[in-house]
Ligand SMILES: Nc1ncnc2c1ncn2[C@@H]1O[C@H](COP(=O)(O)OP(=O)(O)O)[C@@H](O)[C@H]1O
């Protein structure tokens with residue numbers, strides 16, 4: 217379980233997160249929605265310490281990861297992240313992309329890492345691409361590999377930062393389908409997305425962020441049918 | 457213009473033997489320059505300002521003074537610096553290596569900074585610590601970008617190595633000069649030396665292009 221307590225993040229004078237508090241339960245799928253620049257990415261990046269919070273606490277499974285003594289690398293091993301622009305390693309094959317981190321940081325043997333890697337590739341429908349380089353893949357395929365790469369570390373939580381925003385429209389579905397399947401396996405997921413249909417269908421909860429403030433924290437049904445705030449109503453009107 | 461290459465044919469093997477001397481200096485200096493260049497480039501991108509400052513000062517000095525001066529400083533200065541005279545080819549390797557480290561560190565620094573920031577973030581997000589991320593993810597990609605510049609530096613080194621002749625290393629240049637002295641005609645042997653350098657540079661160029669093409673295959 218992830219627990220955010222009064223989370224603040226400043227970049228110099230710029231206050232990007234202004235005290236976010238919420239919980240994410242095990243197995244819960246949370247959609248994070250909000251206008252551009254509202255702090256969605258920053259929020260996500262705080263959870264795996266790619267950004268160091270200025271103030272407040274983040275608890276993951278009872279451990280305060282903002283504590284000074286925290287092993288940041290260990291936290292990141294247990295928190296998978298998928299980026300908008302994939303960031304696959306271009307000089308490694310698809311399978312090597314999946315096996316690199318488990319072998320390097322977890323000391324998994326090559327044969328075991330490859331076995332797991334191939335299983336994951338099968339799950340995302342890309343077994344045939346195991347020995348290709350990423351440049352030979354389409355955007356949708358790259359993102360599915362990126363998801364498999366994060367899963368190869370066997371994380372407790374998966375963070376997605378606009379995973380379909382850089383994709384051609386016809387490739388969005390294949391990625392969302394993989395994420396949907398993952399949600400059904402009980403993975404805890406936090407997803408920054410502009411795919412309202414997906415959020416509505418798959419998310420257990422919606423967080424609506426605006427100007428670094430958590431404006432709404434509600435069920436998708438509630439959020440999409442009768443948003444409480446003016447700002448959420450405006451936002452939804454523009455999106456739909 | 458009357459050229460007489462005939463009389464130099466017996467001396468040809470002697471001059472050609474200098475290729476080995478030249479290549480050996482260039483190769484060893486290249487390795488020294490590369491290793492030291494990588495270390496300096498790490499200093500330059502380090503969070504520790506002092507390291508960056510040291511590396512910048514180093515680069516500034518070695519780029520701001522003539523190579524031939526550095527060569528002579530190391531060769532003639534060695535008795536006062538370390539207590540005994542080092543042999544000319546060691547001085548050559550040292551000075552060329554130290555000098556090209558300055559240039560190579562700049563090339564590598566730029567290459568590392570040119571790698572997409574998302575790459576190190578992806579590695580970090582997987583829990584990969586800084587050092588392996590650098591070695592396995594960032595540097596290999598940086599290398600691909602900097603290979604042409606690195607090859608250039610190597611070629612420059614090959615040509616510039618001719619100045620070791622001033623401290624008496626019997627490289628191609630020196631041998632051509634010696635042969636010229638024996639026959640009282642410098643023009644032809646120096647032309648021959650020029651041709652040898654040119655061919656070496658061409659071979660290096662073709663080699664570099666080949667490596668580049670191979671590395672580009674994963675793009
Ligand atoms: N590393 C950074 N340095 C300075 N400002 C940043 C940095 N990252 C994000 N910001 C700023 O923080 C604000 C929120 O950014 P972000 O979290 O990316 O928003 P979102 O993902 O909702 O679009 C923006 O104004 C952005 O310019």
Ligand SMILES: [Mg+2]
Pocket residue numbers: 256257258377378
């Ligand atoms: Mg964002």
